[in-house]
Amino acid sequence: MTSPEPGFYPDQVGIDAYGNSGFRFAEMSHRGSLLCLPSGMQGWAVVTPADITMDSMAPIFAAADQIDVLLVGLGHDVVGFPADIRAALRERGIIVEAIGTGGAVRTYNVLLAEQRAVAAALIAVERAR
Template sequence: MAISGSKGGIEIRAAHFPGRAPIDAYGNGGFRFADMSHKGSILCLPSGIHGWEPKTPPIISIHDIGRIVEEAGGIEILLVGTGTELRPLPQDLRAVLREHHISADPMSTGAAVRTYNVLLAEDRAVAAALIAVE
């Protein structure tokens, strides 16, 4: 979240970097990218990098992918970083993503970060849902 002052007091806004950027580092409960850092999990989407709080990490559910579905037209591959271990995606989640023509690949968060950076450099239609790891 970003905090800024205003005449009416403090305004709290959702964390968002309005661009695509490689992930420079991960760990200690967060990520570094674009000379910035974020504590917590993130979504890397065509619209930018967003702070994200899955409902039941490290397993994500259909309730966690609303923003991904909203941007489905710009996403072909979704990399899902499930923490330190590979965890399968629930079938209902896979079905919704397939309906939107998105191929989902779960993997550890470290592997997802590395793969995301490669596909981003290749200018592929990639997105990532990355659960923060310590």
């Protein structure tokens, strides 16, 4: 039996809270940005929207056949989402919604509760809005 990698929770679960530079889920807290994938929850080394690259999105591309909708939480300020990444996700059949982190968390929880094939890439924020 192998132990899970650091910063990895092996189930996809709802998010109970966000803010204070992190997220709460499954009775645990995580500091930093977060990927919520069908394979589980894991830390994401993205701090600002400018850090979103094809490389940082690699875990999402790897799980693309299990995802219909990707919610990207861009922090507090909604900025443009890279067109090349959006096109690459669209080619894989993934609908992308790039919005503020708060809205992304709320929408992710609703779609997950509806048992939709949803994933989220969430940039941590200091304060919940």
